Each structure stands twice: as structure tokens, then as C-alpha cells.
Amino acid sequence: MSDDTDKSENEAPLEFGFETRAVHAGARPDPVTGARSTPIYQTTAYVFDDVDHAADLFNLQTFGFIYSRLTNPTVSVLEERIASLEDGRAAVCAASGHAAQFLAFFTLLEPGDHFLASKNLYGGSVTQFGISFKRLGWNCDFVDATNPESIRAALTEKTKAIFIEVLANPGGVVLDLEAIADIAREAGIPLIVDNTLATPYLCRPLDWGADIVIHSTTKFLGGHGNSMGGVVVESGKFDWTQGGRFPTMTEPDPAYHGLTFYETFGDFGFTMRARAVALRDFGPSMSPQNAFYTITGIESLHLRMERHVANAEAVAAYLDAHPKVAWVSYAGLASSPYRELAAKYLPKGAGSVFTFGVEGGYDAGVKLVQGVELFSHLANIGDTRSLILHPASTTHRQLTEEQRAAAGAGDDVIRLSIGIETANDLIRDLERALENL
């Protein structure tokens, strides 16, 4: 039963389309049983052939499984699939998007190091970077990345990375990815892109010069609001030796008998170190069950994203014309100041998460989120179901009015994550709730 007899000797490796890879990448039939769907390897540990095999595995001299905190065959399928969809070299999954960010920065930074992040970020990332990371000695400054030159101006000797969301949560802002990647390359530091809102179906940041992509797989990749997860993907193209600025990659690791990750593993050395050091020592691994749900979700990513975008465009256009709606911030609207950047980086659509302002401020916002019937009132995005949130009265309630406005969570702001239901049903639901304001 050969798997390669149909290929001629001189044939270049076949390239497969995004949709084929969404279904197949990383997931061949099980080699032992032939099981076609990826089995859920619900196991914590794996037997060694003998003590030498065990030693080889612990020393990273051979490939194989030791313990599911590090690697698990179901999770591996998801890692390879996302690496493929992002046009990356390798990926490592984590328990959540926040855990993925921790793995990436722990692999990059020393205490006292610095990185720059766009101001237009998911609020949870702002808190993680600005408050919790600071306690580890990792210092983040937030910059207005809508003006890429403000990033260049904020670079310091200790700056080791630039972090952005290309399509920024909550959705209305698109950054000039290529220009920012140029700045990072000139500075000799990696550009990290949180691609959660766009997904690789709408935008592949590594193709524009980014070095690392991060996702909360909890959102559109899993896509069904049922499984937590995160992932770090590396391009394999970043030169970690430049400037001697990344000792975690280029200097001998004492916990692995002096092994040097970049020299030993080359273009997947970052992923190996994120796994073999950060995941090993801090432990935020993804469960095989969640990996299975996420693998299954990704198989329909391309179909879902088309419908998410079509529905979001319809709902945004409807709201844009509604007299009780003050403004709509959706990069897919012709009136958006980001429409040109969206056309360049998100030609298949500007995602399905956006905000709008309701006339009547705080009270109207509360009444609207409680008045809808079909939209789910909760704090998540990227579900098959349509979701609604009034940040001022929920996620940002503890902040002052001024802080809320600065965070893009002013009193009138409503955030929507448009699902894949019938668009007219979503519009009718919003229409009834707006009528009752």
C-alpha cells in the first residue's frame, strides 16, 4: 500500500488550494487503524520502546510523544493544519489565545525587554500586555499603529517585537500590514500578528512579511463557540542570529544540556522552543478534545467565513442607513476610512465583527442588547450564532467614562459578531429592538 507510487521522480511538490488544506492538512488516515476522521487521543502519556528511546525523546534527539503537556497526536494535527493555512513552517497550540500570546513572548523576551503593540487591540490583550506582563519584566508600549511611522518612532534598543491585529477587534480598523512588516524587518525584530478576526481565509499575514501569527482558535477557527484554544505559528523566515538580540534562540539552553534551538531546529526552532521550554514549564496545553472540535470546525472555515462576511455586509449596510444608528465602524462599508486597506489585505471581506453607535447613549445601549431575541448577549466573537455586547455596561463597566471612550467602548457603542444565520432574520431582530428604543 504505497502512498507515493503515483508520483513521478521529477515532479515538483504539489500545491493545494486553501479549501483542500482546510479539510486535509495534517490529517492523513490513522497509520495503524486507517481511521479517517482524526482520532481523539485521550491519553496523558506514551510508552517508550526502551530507556534509550526515552532518553532520545527527552533530549529532543528524535521526534515522538512523551506527555500530552508537550505534544499529543490530535493536537499535532490541528497545529499542522493551522501552520498550513497560514502558509507557515510550524505551529504550537495552547489552551487559549492568551496562553498562546504568553508562549510567544516567553520565547522571545528576557526580563527588562520591551515590545510595541498597537493601541487597537482586543481589550484582554491590552490588560495582559500592559499589566500582567509588566510584572514579569516585559514592558509594552502602545502606539497608534494606524500611523506606521509612530511605530518606528517608538522603537528602542530593548524593543524585541511589534504586535498588531491586522483587522483590529472590534473590527472597524485595518492596519497597513506591509508597511509595518517593513519597519519590523528594518529594525531586525519580528512582527507578531493576532489574526483572530480575519482568519487565514481572509488574510495571511506571513505572506505580507509578518514573522509570527497568533490566534485565539476559540473564535472563527473553531467557529462554533464550543472549544477554547490558541495557536502560535512561525513563518520560518526570521533570522534569529541578527544583532545577537535573541539569546533564547541562539545560545545554549541549560535545561537541554547546551542545545541551541535555532542551530538544531532551524526554521522551526521558535516553535520547538515555545513547546519544549514555555509549554513544558508553564503547562497551558490544549486538550485533545478541544483540538478535535477545532479541527472539525476548520474543515468548514472557508464556507463559514463567506457567509459570515456576506451577513455582516448586509447587517452593516442596514444599520448604516438606520435613523437611530449614529455611526457604523465596519471596514467593509464603502464609507469606511479603511476601505482601501481592507481591499488590499482583506479582499474577500472585512470579517464579521464590528461596532456601531446607537442614538440615546448608555441607556439605549442597555435597552438594545436586552431587546434583541435572536442575537446572544454575551462576551465572545466568532461563533456560528450572532452575538451582541454593550461594552460600557459589561466588559468595560469598571472603567470611568473617559477610560471607556479611550478604549473604544463609549456609552453608545454596540459590538456585533455576525453569525451564519439568515441575514434577514438578523436584520429583523435588530429592527424590532431599535424600534422599541
Add this chain to the structure above:
Amino acid sequence: MIDTAASPLPAHPLVYADAELRGILKHARTIAMIGASANWVRPSNFAMKYLQGKGYRVIPVNPGQAGKEILGETVYASLADIPDRVDMVDIFRASAAAGAIMDEAIAQKDAKGISVVWMQLGVRDDDAAERGRAAGLLVIMDRCPKIEYGRLFGELSWCGVNSRIISAKRPRMRP
């Protein structure tokens, strides 16, 4: 991976058919590893041990270690000193050293039965490759046989690496 600082790689990437790499890994049973290190945390030592575990005989070539043993195999000072047949020469040296090793492989080709010269990840010498091909050798550059073995036969996927292999056939874990 080899120190490439002294000899940056040409910009265009090399492309090899998976079938060609599979064929080499299936037919080459004895590999002369030029630059094999006795230090067990060096990448060459890792690669040698891995390939031994997959059933290959790996003969180390390293003038500084000649006469000693690495991983149970006698070390030779040069390719010419190896008394046995060699199917493949694996160059674990900087690119600048690859040309001379290629010329020695060409000279020893018939005596040793050499059919493949494989340069490690980060090692590339296009002129040497041309000489090798003209002499009838298969030449691979800027790849690691350990990593390619792992990629083609499924193990590299276990650590989240994109193998770029899409297939609905049950995978074989050996060549």
C-alpha cells in the same frame, strides 16, 4: 543547521520533489557523514543518532576524531579512508568546505559506489552541485536528511511542523 554567516545562501530557494527525496532515503543505506561531531549535543550528532535509529549505517568522517568512535562507528579522516561502500555522502560542514568534499566524492564515486551527495540545511554550493550532477551524482542542498525523513514519513508533523503533504492514503512511517 550550519553556521551560514560566512557564506550567505543565494536568495532563490531550492525545490526538490518529495518522490526524489523518498527515493534517496529508501535506497541509501550507508551514509558517510562529513563533519560528524563527537559532542552529543551538536546537530550532526543528533542527526547521526536519529538516522542510525531508522536503520541507516552512518560512518563518521572527521580528521580530528580519526581512529576514535562516534556512536559505535569508527571515525575516518577522509572519505577515501573508509574501507566500505558508501551510498550517500552527507556534508555537515560550512558551504565553503562543500566544493572540496564534492570533488573527493566524485573521485571516490566508482570505488565506493557513491550515488548521492547531500548538503545539510544551510549548506549550498551551486558550482559543486553542477560538478556532481555532471559526474552522475544525485545532489541535494540546504536540507537535513533527518528533518526530511521526519517530514516525509510523518514524525515531523508530531511537533507541529507543516509537512506540506496532503494525501488520503494511509501513511507509511518508513521508506
